[in-house]
Each structure stands twice: as C-alpha cells, then as structure tokens.
Amino acid sequence: MIEIDGSYLEGGGQILRTAVSLSAITKKPCRIFNIRKGRENPGLAYQHLVGIQAVARLSNGKLKGDFLGSEEIEFCPGEIQAQNLNLKIDTAGSITLILQTLIPVVLFSPAIIKIVFNGGATETFFSPTIDHFRYVFLKVLEIMGGRVEINILKRGYYPEGGAQVVATVYPSKLKPLNLVERGEFQKIIAISGASDFLKEKKVAERQIFGAKEVLGKLKLPMEETVEYYQSQCPGSQICLIAKYENTVLGVDNLGKLGKRSEEVGKEAALELLKEERSSACLDKYLADQILLYLALTGAKSKITVSEITTHCKTNIWVIEKFIEGKFKVENNCIYWEPFI
Numbered sequence: 001m002i003e004i005d006g007s008y009l010e011g012g013g014q015i016l017r018t019a020v021s022l023s024a025i026t027k028k029p030c031r032i033f034n035i036r037k038g039r040e041n042p043g044l045a046y047q048h049l050v051g052i053q054a055v056a057r058l059s060n061g062k063l064k065g066d067f068l069g070s071e072e073i074e075f076c077p078g079e080i081q082a083q084n085l086n087l088k089i090d091t092a093g094s095i096t097l098i099l100q101t102l103i104p105v106v107l108f109s110p111a112i113i114k115i116v117f118n119g120g121a122t123e124t125f126f127s128p129t130i131d132h133f134r135y136v137f138l139k140v141l142e143i144m145g146g147r148v149e150i151n152i153l154k155r156g157y158y159p160e161g162g163a164q165v166v167a168t169v170y171p172s173k174l175k176p177l178n179l180v181e182r183g184e185f186q187k188i189i190a191i192s193g194a195s196d197f198l199k200e201k202k203v204a205e206r207q208i209f210g211a212k213e214v215l216g217k218l219k220l221p222m223e224e225t226v227e228y229y230q231s232q233c234p235g236s237q238i239c240l241i242a243k244y245e246n247t248v249l250g251v252d253n254l255g256k257l258g259k260r261s262e263e264v265g266k267e268a269a270l271e272l273l274k275e276e277r278s279s280a281c282l283d284k285y286l287a288d289q290i291l292l293y294l295a296l297t298g299a300k301s302k303i304t305v306s307e308i309t310t311h312c313k314t315n316i317w318v319i320e321k322f323i324e325g326k327f328k329v330e331n332n333c334i335y336w337e338p339f340i
Contacts, residue, residue: 183245
C-alpha cells in the first residue's frame with residue numbers, strides 16, 4: 001500500500017485528488033494521512049468527500065475513513081466500470097475540483113460516462129472557474145487526445161452553490177505533449193459573467209471595461225462575451241484567454257463584495273500580461289493540473305510553464321509514487337520520462 005503524507009509541501013486537497021485518481025487507474029491501494037493538515041479546517045471537506053466516493057464507485061473500490069473532517073483514508077481500487085454518476089452537492093463545493101478528481105479515471109473507462117452535478121459552485125474561491133476549466137484546461141487536454149464536454153445548465157456561486165452541470169467524458173488514449181513554442185499570437189478572448197442580481201449594475205460589462213483599461217493600450221485583437229445567469233445568490237467572474245497557434249494561456253478572477261467590478265477585470269488583465277511575458281506555453285494554474293496526464297501517456301513529454309509553483313512540486317511528488325517515471329525541472333521547463 002502506498003503511503004501518502006497529506007501535509008507534504010502545499011498540503012492541500014490536490015494531494016488527495018491526485019492520489020485517489022492514480023490509485024484507481026494503476027490499481028495500487030493507498031493510505032493518505034494528515035489530509036489538509038495545515039488548513040484552517042483540516043480533513044475532508046464536502047467536495048473532497050463527493051469526489052473520492054465517486055471514484056470508489058467508478059472503480060468498484062473499498063474506501064475507509066470517508067467522512068467529513070476525516071484526516072486519514074484508505075482506498076483499495078477494483079476495476080474501472082462504465083457507469084453514469086449523479087452527484088448531489090449541498091454546499092458551494094467546487095465542481096471543477098471534483099472534475100479534477102474524476103476525469104483522469106473516466107478517461108480509462110470502457111465507455112462514455114456522464115457526470116451530472118446537482119448543486120455545488122461553478123465559480124468559487126481557491127479553484128478554477130468553469131470557464132478556465134473549459135476553455136484552457138480542456139483545450140490543452142484535447143491536444144493530448146482527451147475529450148470532455150461540459151454543459152452548464154445553471155451557474156452556482158459561493159456561498160449558496162446550486163449549480164447544475166453535465167460533464168460527458170469519452171474514453172481516450174492520451175498522447176504525449178510537447179509544448180515549448182506558443183506559435184503566433186491570435187487573439188484575446190474575454191468572458192465576463194455575473195448573476196442576474198447584478199445586471200442593473202452592469203457588473204459583467206464593467207469587468208470587461210477594467211480589463212480593457214489594461215489590455216486596450218496594447219491594441220490587441222479582443223473577442224468579448226458578456227453574460228448574465230440565473231443563480232441562487234449574487235456572484236461574478238471574468239476569464240481572460242490568450243489564444244496562440246499552438247496553445248492557450250488563461251487567468252480568471254472573481255467578484256467580491258466591496259470590490260469594484262472594474263478592479264476585478266483590471267487584476268485579471270495584469271495577471272494575463274504577467275503570464276504572457278513569461279514566454280511559456282502553459283499558465284501557472286494549468287501547469288500542475290496537466291502533469292498527471294503527461295505521466296499517463298507512457299511516453300516522454302516536455303512543456304514550458306510560467307511558474308513552478310508549490311502545487312506543481314507537490315503534484316510531481318505524488319505522481320512519482322504511483323507511475324514509474326521521473327519529472328525533471330529546468331528553469332521553467334518540465335520534462336516527463338517514463339522508466340523503461
């Protein structure tokens with residue numbers, strides 16, 4: 001049984017998500033202890049519980065210690081099965097973080113699987129927005145041969161959640177990724193959205209205005225989308241995507257009570273410029289997420305990333321415990337080489 005100390009480096013939920021996913025795929029049992037030890041509320045939160053229990057169902061596995069607040073679990077996986085999932089989330093738990101747990105496993109299923117979310121948040125703090133997930137992460141996964149479709153029926157914001165989302169995941173054979181050259185810049189895509197509660201205040205438009213205050217000076221081609229949605233509570237978000245010939249870079253930001261909408265857009269734009277100046281092919285938010293998929297290809301890969309974050313280092317540590325291979329980091333370049 002593989003032993004994982006959940007307090008290592010970043011010490012967050014990512015250790016749990018990566019370990020349980022890889023355990024199911026490799027059929028190697030694992031024990032994870034000190035789960036989220038350094039967090040204000042350590043142990044399993046609702047979204048972690050939903051994710052790992054769903055993986056256990058998909059893989060016909062045995063799970064011990066799966067209760068709210070638990071700081072230790074044991075997971076013994078079986079065979080991955082093709083079964084649709086209906087997941088009820090009574091909190092504003094992050095749907096994108098749960099998908100991070102499930103998608104790697106479902107890619108190895110024998111048939112297409114639909115994952116239906118009733119409740120949870122499409123936009124919440126400390127996780128990718130659903131737009132960054134769809135238009136940045138899934139676009140890069142698509143380059144590797146992975147196919148996932150997201151249908152948003154209802155947005156959900158912190159603190160009430162209430163989203164409705166359907167994810168359709170297709171069994172896929174992943175290809176190695178060699179992303180070291182962006183290619184020609186094409187355009188910036190700005191997607192700004194808010195709940196109907198904020199429509200009269202033109203929050204989504206003002207977020208775009210704030211982004212253009214920064215990006216407009218560069219006179220770059222920009223495609224703008226402004227959206228409003230029915231939701232259970234107020235909330236807003238902006239996602240900025242720089243599209244290149246070979247890749248996409250993305251950043252997102254959330255509206256917050258007391259913060260001007262223009263400032264939300266401006267912060268996102270400044271962050272995008274920082275990513276752009278790095279000359280890397282993957283943004284720092286995507287870098288750690290894609291590592292698991294590189295290791296699952298069974299072949300060499302090479303990527304350039306804007307920043308080697310603690311999340312990156314943590315995920316490298318976990319992945320190497322399950323997959324026979326080695327990551328090598330040189331400056332902002334990450335290599336994956338499987339052991340032969």
